[in-house]
Amino acid sequence: MxxxxxxxxxxxxxxxxxxxxxxxxxxxxxxxxxxxxxxxxxxxxxxxxxxxxxLKSPSITCGILTYNEERCIKRCLNSIINEFDEIIIIDSLSTDNTVGIIKQHFPNTKLIFENWINDFSFHRNKIINLASTDWIYFIDADNTYDIKNKGKAKRIAKLLDFLKIKCVVSPIITEHNGHIYTDTRRLFSLKNNLLFTGKVHEEPIFIDKTIPNNITVNIYVHHDGYNPKIVNQITKNKRNIELTKQMINIEPKNPKWLFFYARELEQGNKDSTLIKNVLLEGIELYNSIPDKHYYLDTMLLLCKILFQTNDFKKLNELLKLLEQNFPNCSDITYYKTALIFLDIQLKAKKLINYLQINLDNPEENKYSLINSTNDHIKYTMLKLHFFLGEWDQSIDIYRNLKSREIQKEFLEYANNLKEKLNEI
Structure with a gap:
């Protein structure tokens, strides 16, 4: 069996x-x-x-929330047309041409109007209640459903129904900057009594409050809603901070909200001490509950804050803990390498100081077989400054070199670098 x-x-x-x-x-x-x-x-x-x-494939509703999405709603709907059995849109009384675009180009969609009440779950759950199909898939208006996905949602739904697997399904969402999200939880069976929870950063959970297993599938979605050239991130960040604070008050023992609160604070360039304390509080809560959803993300965000605030001792301690529990996390390797690189930079600065002391004492008439003008020492300092990105110091030293051969050698190196940069 x-x-x-x-x-x-x-x-x-x-x-x-x-x-x-x-x-x-x-x-x-x-x-x-x-x-x-x-x-x-x-x-x-x-x-x-x-x-x-x-076996026949189950029917699927596609749900979308809109508010002033005239920039992208046509693109989104064009990408999902003929992929789902019904499309339900809840529009929060858009003041632009969103509704006009939907009515003109997509008359078969079910368009519902609902005042926005600062609760994403409320609106998503309303779509669930309105759906007349077996499954539901949610896509955001600033998403595009990849053309290669044709038929995949139905195949996945059929498979999971057949195998009697109760779970949520995550498409792979690619951001404008190439970053990929694989835990997105957008597709699930309506027979499993899942509803969204959370005014923001919402996710579907069972009626008994347990979190379903997540399965990531080869359904590809493209998202540009976090692109600062397109979306006002300051307004979005303020909204998310306020809604996340409300969720902390509603569920004070749920560390998920502390992670997202800290993340929103960090994205809003808020006080690093506050962010660190919020994350430490979240980690303490995680230590007392079995659910570790967002635990790794909480730890990694703390690593970022510790690195930015030069708290390298605590960062090293945290990295050792992460290495034991999450050996496949590439961010651990990144931070360990970053610390080593930082140490190399500090040593390079010490070398510059050490060499400068030698140059600052010409009265000692130190003997040199290599170059009595000390150009070899100056050239070493030049290369160290160059490595550190201290361009002005590099140029000053170059101009004070007496040896034309050394100047020529450095110019050849700099010109080769320039040629390579021009190829980018």
């Missing part, structure tokens, strides 16, 4: 490599790590494959 998703994938790969069941399973990212996703089938593998082949 098969008991987990990873084992099912392995068996299908050996015996039914061309089956639609295997092809749909392969839409799941890192399925080889899915030992924790349990399944329970008494049928033979062949019976499963045949049964799945005949």
């Amino acid at each position: 098969l008991n987990n998703l990873n084992k099912l994938t392995q068996d299908l790969s050996l015996k039914f490599p061309n089956s639609s069941l295997l092809q749909d399973i392969q839409l799941i990212k890192e399925v080889n790590t899915m030992q924790h996703i349990k399944i329970n089938f008494k049928e033979s593998l062949e019976e499963m494959v045949n049964k799945y082949q005949k």
Whole structure:
């Protein structure tokens, strides 16, 4: 009897490599790590494959919240058209041409009007209550659904229904700067009684308040809503800070809200001591509860603050703890390397001071076999300043060099660097 998703994938790969069941399973990212996703089938593998082949796909609603989205709503809706059985839009009384665009170009969408009450979950849950399908997928108005996704949402929904896996599904969202989010929780079955919670940074959870398993799939979405050239980040940040503070008051024992509060403060360039204290409070709460969602993110944001405030002793302590518990986190390697690089820079400055002392005492008539003018020492200092990005000091030393050969050597190096930079 098969008991987990990873084992099912392995068996299908050996015996039914061309089956639609295997092809749909392969839409799941890192399925080889899915030992924790349990399944329970008494049928033979062949019976499963045949049964799945005949199964119809469930219906899916696509939900969208809008307010003054005339810049992007047409692009968003064009990207999802014909992918879902119904599209429900709740518009919070837009004052621009958002509604006009929807009515003119997408008359078959269900357009509902609702006053904005500073609660994202309230509006998302209203769409859930209005949906007439088996599943629901949420997309933001500033998102674009990749053309390569054709049919994937239905295949994923069919697969998870067939395997009786209760979970939320995360598409892969790519930001304007190339950063990728894989824990986005946008697609789920309406039969599982999931509702959103949180006035901001909302996520779907079960009625009993437990957090569902997350499965990331090869559905690709593009997002430009955090692009500072497009969106007023100051206004967005102020709103998120206020809503997150409200959630802290509502759920004071939930460390998730402390993480997001600290993140919003950091993005708003607020006091680093306040941010650090909020994060430390969040970590203390995590130590007393089993749910570790956002725990790693909390620790990593604290690493960033400690590095920025030159608290390297505490940063090293935190990195050791992270290395033990999250050995596959590349940010640990980054911070360890950054600390080593910082140490190298400090040593370079010490070397410059050491060499400068030698130059500041000409009366001692120090002997040199290499160069009696001390140009070799000056050139070493020049290269150290250059390494540190101290361009003015480098140029001053270059101009004081007596050796034309050394000047020529440095110019060749600088010109080669310039040529390479021009290729970028």
